[in-house]
Amino acid sequence: xxxxxxxxxxxxxxxLLTPAVIKLDLALVQGRAGGKVAEIMNSVxxxxxxxxxxxxxxxxxxxxxxxxxxxxxxxxxxxTADLALALPEPGLLxxxxx
Numbered sequence: 658x659x660x661x662x663x664x665x666x667x668x669x670x671x672x673l674l675t676p677a678v679i680k681l682d683l684a685l686v687q688g689r690a691g692g693k694v695a696e697i698m699n700s701v702x703x704x705x706x707x708x709x710x711x712x713x714x715x716x717x718x719x720x721x722x723x724x725x726x727x728x729x730x731x732x733x734x735x736x737t738a739d740l741a742l743a744l745p746e747p748g749l750l751x752x753x754x755x
Contacts, residue, residue, distance in 0.1 A: 661685070662697045671704045679705065683716040686726055698729040 658676035661667050662685040671679070679701055685694055705712050714726050 661701060662694070665693075668697055668700045671700070675708070676710055678711045678713055680713040680715055681726075685729070686714050686716045686722050687718075694729065 658667070658670060658674055658679045660682045661679050663682040667682075681701070685697065688694065701712060704710065717723050717726055
């Protein structure tokens, strides 16, 4: 399921489409956390726990984005995107694995 969180209704599609992968919208990872983002992430995390689907965080390009991803409860994020497109911030991967 692509661009989770780009539209408010995207959460409603999870049980209908039963995705094996949910890709978080760039705005969730790079934006400011708020009530609506928390609601979306609570739903996504609960769905992933129930089904075992993969959560793909799109747009993690620096330590701040990674910290927001984890603060939103996506510590179980299965994969990140963008690292293959550009070099990550120096030391980001080392800090992420601590």
